Amino acid sequence: MTKFSDLGLAAPVQKSVAAEGYETPTPIQSRAIPPVLQGRDVVGIAQTGTGKTAAFVLPILTRLLAENKQAPGLSCRCLILAPTRELAAQIGDSIAVYGRHTGLTHVVVFGGVKHGPQVRALARGLDILVATPGRLLDHVADRKARLDLTSIVVLDEADQMLDLGFMPALRKILQMVGKPRQTVMFSATMPPPIRALADDFLRDPVTVAVTPQAKPVERIEQGVLYVKSDEKRQALIDVMAPEAGKRAIIFTRTKRGADRVAKLLTEYGHKAAAIHGNKSQNQREKALAAFKAGQNPVLVATDIAARGLDIDGVELVVNFELPNVPESYVHRIGRTARAGASGRAVALVAPDERGLLMDIEKLTGLTIRGLNDAPPISGPIRPVQKQRGQGGGQRRGGHGGAHRGQHGAAQGSGQGGGQKRSRNRRRKPGGAQGGQRQSA
Numbered sequence: 167m168t169k170f171s172d173l174g175l176a177a178p179v180q181k182s183v184a185a186e187g188y189e190t191p192t193p194i195q196s197r198a199i200p201p202v203l204q205g206r207d208v209v210g211i212a213q214t215g216t217g218k219t220a221a222f223v224l225p226i227l228t229r230l231l232a233e234n235k236q237a238p239g240l241s242c243r244c245l246i247l248a249p250t251r252e253l254a255a256q257i258g259d260s261i262a263v264y265g266r267h268t269g270l271t272h273v274v275v276f277g278g279v280k281h282g283p284q285v286r287a288l289a290r291g292l293d294i295l296v297a298t299p300g301r302l303l304d305h306v307a308d309r310k311a312r313l314d315l316t317s318i319v320v321l322d323e324a325d326q327m328l329d330l331g332f333m334p335a336l337r338k339i340l341q342m343v344g345k346p347r348q349t350v351m352f353s354a355t356m357p358p359p360i361r362a363l364a365d366d367f368l369r370d371p372v373t374v375a376v377t378p379q380a381k382p383v384e385r386i387e388q389g390v391l392y393v394k395s396d397e398k399r400q401a402l403i404d405v406m407a408p409e410a411g412k413r414a415i416i417f418t419r420t421k422r423g424a425d426r427v428a429k430l431l432t433e434y435g436h437k438a439a440a441i442h443g444n445k446s447q448n449q450r451e452k453a454l455a456a457f458k459a460g461q462n463p464v465l466v467a468t469d470i471a472a473r474g475l476d477i478d479g480v481e482l483v484v485n486f487e488l489p490n491v492p493e494s495y496v497h498r499i500g501r502t503a504r505a506g507a508s509g510r511a512v513a514l515v516a517p518d519e520r521g522l523l524m525d526i527e528k529l530t531g532l533t534i535r536g537l538n539d540a541p542p543i544s545g546p547i548r549p550v551q552k553q554r555g556q557g558g559g560q561r562r563g564g565h566g567g568a569h570r571g572q573h574g575a576a577q578g579s580g581q582g583g584g585q586k587r588s589r590n591r592r593r594k595p596g597g598a599q600g601g602q603r604q605s606a
């Protein structure tokens with residue numbers, strides 16, 4: 167079995183990995199770290215939870231240290247693009263942890279918060295910039311950031327960026343980045359537009375694919391409660407009654423739905439908060455912090471919160487409505503059963519959602535246990551055509567903000583800044599990039 171010491175990582179990086187208690191590299195790490203270290207382009211097919219963040223952060227820190235260059239003002243040596251605020255912040259947290267002994271600088275920028283702190287951080291030049299695409303393009307348009315001197319680019323969760331409508335922005339950004347560059351792309355799935363992106367922008371990439379060691383879906387006790395649409399609220403109250411005080415996430419399809427469900431649960435004595443794209447950054451951070459601290463054990467969320475959140479101890483996920491895209495179901499229920507724990511997921515399925523359920527069962531290869539009898543349905547149930555890239559094109563401009571995280575300097579200063587924490591206890595600000603997704 168490969169050891170971290172065999173991979174050729176810089177000593178300060180190995181030191182942080184050891185301090186995190188990682189004993190052996192995960193499969194994606196053993197396979198992706200060597201080609202990234204060699205400067206090769208890499209396509210990694212891996213989901214959150216496989217250790218993919220360290221798979222690119224560790225070798226990139228090593229390469230940046232070896233080059234020992236200084237980034238001129240407004241530029242960054244490495245750019246990491248992520249689809250949502252949470253994910254960007256989470257990657258920033260990981261860089262802070264893994265890069266603790268390197269002295270390399272990083273900043274996280276995303277929409278929904280002020281421009282000022284981000285602009286000031288960018289002005290100095292950075293080793294690593296973690297950004298969501300819309301806000302980054304805002305800074306470039308304002309001439310507060312330049313990408314022509316960047317030599318390493320990472321696209322994380324590329325398929326979610328596609329779903330959120332970021333494809334034009336991604337292409338634009340990749341065209342601006344200096345050449346020759348190293349490009350590393352991670353995606354849980356490889357739909358044709360992502361494949362085309364790789365073909366157009368990556369040079370002779372090494373492809374590494376892993377499936378999670380134990381697919382989270384297999385460790386989760388899943389059930390379906392067949393209800394009529396107008397019975398869902400009562401069904402939710404019944405499902406939640408024995409769960410008082412336990413950490414649970416309820417997923418709804420719309421922002422208004424999330425607010426309504428949070429209100430309903432509160433009326434029934436649950437401490438619940440809603441998190442979605444219409445909430446301010448501050449509200450989202452507060453709701454998440456209260457959830458993590460256990461003050462609000464119930465979080466009601468739209469899909470935007472489904473990915474990236476890595477919170478231990480979520481015992482139950484309730485799908486108040488099934489998502490339109492079956493992969494989202496897997497991401498939603500993956501919020502439970504983190505870190506080897508088991509978990510439960512209950513879906514409230516109305517007659518018009520039976521096709522969506524069928525799509526989910528097809529994707530996961532599992533028949534989800536009925537918690538009550540499925541009522542007969544008139545006519546055949548048909549799978550629903552999956553629609554990609556319909557998350558509403560990204561809207562740019564107007565939202566701004568920085569999540570600063572720098573090590574080597576200014577720890578903890580600035581907006582959301584530089585929290586040093588173990589990756590296993592990561593805190594992320596809530597929400598997605600400022601206001602881009604219609605239903606989230």
Ligand code: AMP
Nearest residue numbers: 188190191192214215216217218219589
């Ligand atoms: P990721 O897939 O990057 O979101 O990582 C999932 C989780 O795995 C994070 O909480 C990491 O701290 C943890 N992790 C990453 N690499 C390792 C490793 N080699 N050994 C143990 N845990 C790890």
